[in-house]
Amino acid sequence: MTDLIPPYGGILKDLRLDAESARAAKDAAVDYPSWDLTGRQLCDLELLANGGFSPLEGFMGQADYERVVTDMRLADGTLWPMPVTLDVSETFAGEIASGDRVALRDPEGVILAILTVSDIWRPDRGVEAERVFGTTDPGHPAVTWLREQSHPVYVGGRIEALDLPVHYDFTHLRLTPAELRERFRRNGWRRVVAFQTRNPMHRAHVELTFLAARQAEANLLIHPVVGMTKPGDVDHYSRVRCYEHVLQKYPEQTTALSLLPLAMRMGGPREAVWHAIIRRNYGCTHLIVGRDHAGPGKDSRGEEIYGPYDAQDLVTRHADELGIEMVPFRMMVYVQERAGYAPIDEVDEASETVMNISGTEFRRRMREGLEIPDWFGYPEVVQELRKTYPPRARQGFTLFFTGLSGSGKSTIANAVMVKLMERGGRPVTLLDGDVVRKHLSSELGFSKEHRDLNIRRIGFVAAEITRNGGVAICAPIAPYAATRGAVREMAEGANGGFIEIHVATPLEECERRDRKGLYAKARAGLIKGFTGIDDPYEAPKAPELRIDTTDCTVEEAAQKVLLKLESLGFIDLR
Template sequence: MNKNNKPSWDLSPRQLCDIEMLLSGAFAPLKGFLNQADYDSVLATLRLADGNLWPMPITLDVSARFAESLQLGETLELRDPEGVLIATLQLESIWTPNKDLEALKVFGSNDPLHPGVYYLHHQAGAIYLGGTLTAVELPEHYDYRQHRHTPAELKALFKKLGWHKVVAFQTRNPMHRAHQELTFRAARELEANLLIHPVVGMTKPGDIDHFTRVRCYEQLIKHYPEQTTFLSLLHLAMRMAGPREAVWHALIRKNYGCTHFIIGRDHAGPGKNSQGQDFYEPYAAQALAKEFEAEMGIKIVSFENVVYVQDRAEYLLESEVAPNEAVLTISGTEFRRRLREGLEIPTWFSYPEVITELRRSYPPRHQQGFTVFFTGLSGSGKSTVANALMVKLMEMGGRPVTLLDGDVVRKNLSSELSFSKEHRDLNIRRIGYVASEITKNGGIAICAPIAPYSAVRREVRELVENYGGFIEIHVATPLAECERRDRKGLYAKARSGLLKGFTGIDDPYEAPERPELKLDTSEVTPDECAHKILLTLERLGFIKY
C-alpha cells in the first residue's frame, strides 16, 4: 500500500513493455490489461469478447499473496522499478489462469524449452488482473530518443514526408546483407518506403543486446538510398509465439501507420523443441497472417529465404537459383562461432561497419568474462574443486578471479535468509547478480552453492549470458558418499528429523539436464576435476594455453 492507501504494484520488465504499448495506442483496440472474458476469448478464438481480432493475451500477472489484498472495482496504482507512477488500473477481473491451456493455445506447446512457455510457468505471477488503464506518464527512456516514436508520432511523420505506402520490417537480431536485400526487394516491388522497426523491449533470452543492435542498424541504414528508409524502435516484449505473434506484429504495425508488413521464414520462432524439431512450420506464420490480412487492413508481404549466389555475386530468392549455381551461406551458429573466435566474416555476408560494432560488444571468448557455476549436494566437493580451479586460473593470470562459495555468501551476503525455497532462490539470484556484474566487467566468477532448483539456475544462466559465458558444472557425487564425508553431522540430523528441508533428504535436488560438465569427486581428485574444467573452458574458447 502507498500513503494514499491505494494498492500499488511495481511492474516487471515485461509489464513495463506492455503498459507502454497499451498507453501509446500500439495495442489498439485494447484500453488496458485483458479482463477474464477477453482473455478466455483470445485463447479460444484469437478475438476479444466483442469480436475484434486480437491474438495475444496481454495480462497483468501478480503474486497470489498480493492478489489476496485486492477487491474488484478498486483502483490499483502501477509503478516502475523506481516507484514512478505510470498508470492506474480499474480492477475488473481477478482470476487464476489455466497456464497449461494458455501455453497450448498461444504457443502450440507446453515444452519448457520454449521461452514463452518457460516464462509463463516459472516467472509470471500465479494470478491475473484485468481492467481499464488511465495514463499518468509513459515510461522514460534515456537511450536512442531520436529513434523512439509513438504510433501518433510515426503517423504524423509519414504524413509530413508524403509516405503513402510504408512497408515495415520486424527484427530482433542484427541485420546483415541478406536482410537488406529482402527489404530492398519489398520496397522496390511495392513502390513503397521502408520502416525498419526492430524490437528493443524483451526478445529471446540470449539475444544480442539492443544497444549493440541499434548501433548496427545505424550503420546499415547508411547503405539504403537517402529519403527512402526510416529507423524507429519498438519497445515490445516478444512472446516468440510464431503464427499468433505474426498476426500480433501486423496489427501493431497497422497501429503505427504502416500499409504493408514483411513476414519471412519462421517469423518469431524460438528455435528447437525438446525433440530437436522447430516449434513451428517454416511458413506457418505467413499463412495465418494472410488468413486475416483483409480484416487487419495491412498487406502481408511474404518472403522465402534470400541467399548469396557466388557466380552472380548477388543475393537471390532460393527459388530463383539455378540447380548448377553455387550458393554461399553462413548459418547463425557459424556466424556466432566466427564472431566469438575472432575469425573473418566475409563482406558478402555483412558490411564491415556492422561487424565492427558487433566485435566491440562481443569480443572473442578468450577476452570475455565468464562464470563457472558449480551445483551439487552438500558434501559433494563443490567448494574444494572450486578453490582448486580458482588457484589454477589465478596462476594463469589475465583476468581477475572471484570465488562466491555457498557458505561464505550465506554469511556475508544472505545472513538474514532462511532455508525456505523462496529464500534459497533469492540467495541464488543474489549470487547470480554478483556473478553477472563480474562477468560483465571481464572477470571470472566461480560460484559454488548447492542451487538445488533448476528454474532459478536457468534464470541465473540467462542473466549471466547477457554479458559473457556461463559454464554449469554438476558435481554429481553420490548421496552415500556425501553423507560419509559429512563432518558437521547435517545429514544425520536430517535423517533423524532434527533438520527439516535438507537437500537430498526431505527436500529435492533437481539435477541439471545439460550441464557443460559433470563430475564425480568420489572417482577423481580435486586437482583432476579442476584440470577437466580447464580443458572444458579451453574447448569452449574461454581460455587459451
C-alpha cells in the same frame, strides 16, 4: 483519453490524460494501492498508453482474455491474437477488489498509470500456453515465463496513463504511433512496408528489404523490437548501433528507423498476426513476414516448435481483417557466380553456387575471432558486434559448480580459483555458498523459496562480474534445475559464458565424508528439507562437465575444469 483518427492505420487509442488531469490523478493516487510493474508489464503499458495496442484500452479483463486464448478474438469479436494481462501476486490480489483504483509504478516508484479494476481471476496458465503458443514444452521461452516467472493472479481493467515510461537511450528514434504517422504524412509516404527484426541486420536482410519495398512500391520502415526478446539475443544497444550503420546503405529519404518497445512472446503464427496489427497502428500499410516469423526455434526435444510458413499462413487467413498487407519473406542467398544476392527460388542450384553462413556459424566465428566475409556482413556492423561480443578468450564467464553437500564442489572451486589467479589475465571472484549466505543472504531460511532466492542472488552477482569481463566461480548446492537455468540465462545475457559443472559424487560418499554431521542429523529428523535426504536434488541433464570425486583428487578435478575451459576457448593453456 481520446480516439485519434489520423490519415494512416485507422482509429488510434491514446490513453494518456492531458497534463492537468494527469496532475490531479497523480495527487489522488497517493492513497491507492500500488503495483510495481515488471519489465514485460512496463513494455505492455507503454504500448497500451501510446496506442500501439489499439483497440485495447487497458489490461484485458477475464472475458476478453478467455476469448483471445480460445478464438484469437476479443469479447466483442475483434481480431486480437495475444493476451495482454497484468499478472500480480496472490498477496496483492487479496488486497484489492473490483472497482478499486490501482497506481501502476515503474521500478523506481514513479506512477505511470491508474488502473480501474474490473476483474480479478486465477487463469489456467497451462491452457494459455497450449492454446496461445501451441505447446507446453519448457523449450518455449513464453511457456517457461508462464510457469516460472508470471504471477498466479490476473487483474484486468481500463487504464489512464499519466506518462510514458522514461527512456534515456536513442530518444530520437522512439516515435509513438501518432508521431510516426505524422512523419509519414509529412513526408508523403502513403505506402510503408515495415521490417520486423530482433537481430542485427546483415547484407541479406538489406537485400530482402530492398526487394520487399520494390515489390510493395512502398517506402521502408526498419522497426526493430527493443523491449524484451528471446533470451540470449544481442542486446538492443548494440543492435541499434548496427541499424544506424545499415541505414546509410539505403537511398536518402526512402527509409526510416524507429524503435518498438514491445515485449515479444516468440509466439510464431499468433505473434505474426499481432505484429501486423501493431504495425497497422503505427501507420504501416505492409509488413514483411518471414520464414518462422517470431518463432523461438526448437523445443526441449530438439524439434521445431512451428512450421516454417505457419506464420504466413495464419496472416493470410486473416488478411481481410488486418488492414495491412503481408509481404512474404523470400529467403535471400548469395550467389557466387553473380557476386550478389538473389531470392533462393530464382537460383539454379545445378549451375550456380549458393553461399551462406548460418546464425550458429556466424556466432562461432565471432566467438573465435575468425573472419566474417564482406559478402555476408557489412564491416561496420561486424566491427560493432565485435565490441560487444569479443572472442571467448577475452570474455568474462561464470563457472557454476553444483552438487550435494560434501561432494567436493567448494574444494574444487577454490583450487580452480587459485589456478586461474596464478595464470592472470582476468579478475577472479569466488562466490561460495556458505560465504554468500553469511554476507548476502543472512536473513534467508532454507525453504525452497528462500533457497531459490539465494541462488538467484548469486546468479545476479555472477552475471555482473561476467558482464565486466571477470570470472565468477559459484559453488552452491543449487538443487533445482529451473533456478540453475535462470542463473545461466543471467550470465549468458551478460554477454559472457556459463559453464555448469556437476560434481556428481554419490550420496553415499558424501555421507561418508560428512565432517559437520549434517547428514546424520537429517537422517535423525533433526534437520528438515535437507538436500538428498528429504528434499530432492535435480541433477543437471547436460552440464558442460561432470566430475565424480570418489576416485579423483582435487588436483585432477581442477585440471579437468581447466581443460574444459580451454576446449571452449575461454583460456589457452599453451
